[in-house]
Amino acid sequence: MSPLETFFVSVGVITAIATGLAFLVVLAEMTIGHYGRMKIDINNGEKLLDVEGGQSLLTTLKEEGIFIPSACGGRGSCGLCTLKVTSGGGDYLPTELAWIKPESREKGIRLSCQIKVKRDMSIEVPSRLFSIKEFSGQVEYIEDLTHDIKRVRIRLTEPADISYKAGQFMQLAVPEYELSSEQVSRAYSMSSAPHETGLVEFMIRLVPNGICTTWVHRYLKEGDRVSLTGPFGEFFLQETSREIICIAGGSGMAPIRSILADIEHRAHAQPEIAARRCRFFFGAVSRRDLFVLDEMQRLEASLPAFTFIPALSAPKPEDAWQGESGLITDVVRKHLGTTGSEVEAYLCGSPGMIKACISVLNECGIPVDRIYYDSFG
DSSP, rough: OHHHHHHHHHHHHHHHHHHHHHHHHHHHHTTOOOOOEEEEETTTTTEEEEEEEESSSHHHHTTTTTTOSSSSSSHHHOOEEEEEEEEEEOOOOOHTTTTTTHHHHHEEEETTSSSSSOEEEEEEEOOGGGGGGEEEEEEEEEESSSSSEEEEEEEEESSOOOOOOTTEEEEEEEEBBBTTOOOOOEEBBOSSTTTTTEEEEEEEEEOOTTTTHHHHHHOOOTOEEEEEEEEEEEEEOOSSSSSEEEEGGGGHHHHHHHHHEEEEEHHTTTTHTTTTTTTEEESSSSSOOOHHHHHHHHHHOOTTTEEEEEEESOOGGGOOOOOOEEEEHHHHHHHSSSSSEEEEEESOOOHHHHHHHHHHHHHHOOOGGGGOOOOOO
């Protein structure tokens, strides 16, 4: 066989192989990727869904109007979207194991974003999640609070009103843009007060290369229309008479501000809530990282039992700072001493900050079951 004939035979073989592989890919998409219609039984017959298989359980439920809490948009990096799967979930995936403890696995707790609907399933979903809705709104106001935190106020349009508890969060949908080839959602605590039923407000810190925070800080404009889902979360003020300790840093201000604004609003009709001693420890690096100080001072005047205690971990000489300095955990330890169990704490910040604060609060005598926070992972 001549070199030219060998060349053409080789080209023909490669072409045949490529064509065969392409056919197999198409066949796989037509068969493996399409599972047909599946049945999902929720809460032993409370709801029965007939759905198209193949997507994650989180996405499938969302398309049916059932919204499971998720802070990461379904990437398996927050651990929030757990629910109980009693049948049809298959084996646990490695991506689930980091978030689900062995005792929870024995109960069938799964990450709904990681398991696909490949067969009929039976699951359990808290009935309260059935009331979560999708909202449309229009950006009414954007304000720079610091060099890297923006306040975003959204006027709701459809539905036009929302009911939630101070401290809860919503998921903000981000459309496709240069950092994301698809729509994604991220969770943000509301800083607004529940009595403002026609709007929601957020304090969003810019995270380097963060899909949602970059969009908010660089692309979102007043007048833009947005989509939200919620409310979510178990982080809200407990109706007790105990002293309240709040600890936050950065945009962790948001849910604490919501709780404080709600206390102020309810104070006249419920004087007992205004009488609860409340101390808010807020950690920042330098003076430029502090914000809404005027509002905190107004709250101190309005609520005699409330004290705001900001602390800077690395104040600059030009800050001329005369307040508390050092890590917020050290400041908390100094102020609380051994307070005992008649105190409850509310935390919002990074996972590392929350872990450190829990340790200090335990040292001060506050039991774990009286320390509240939402884990965004």
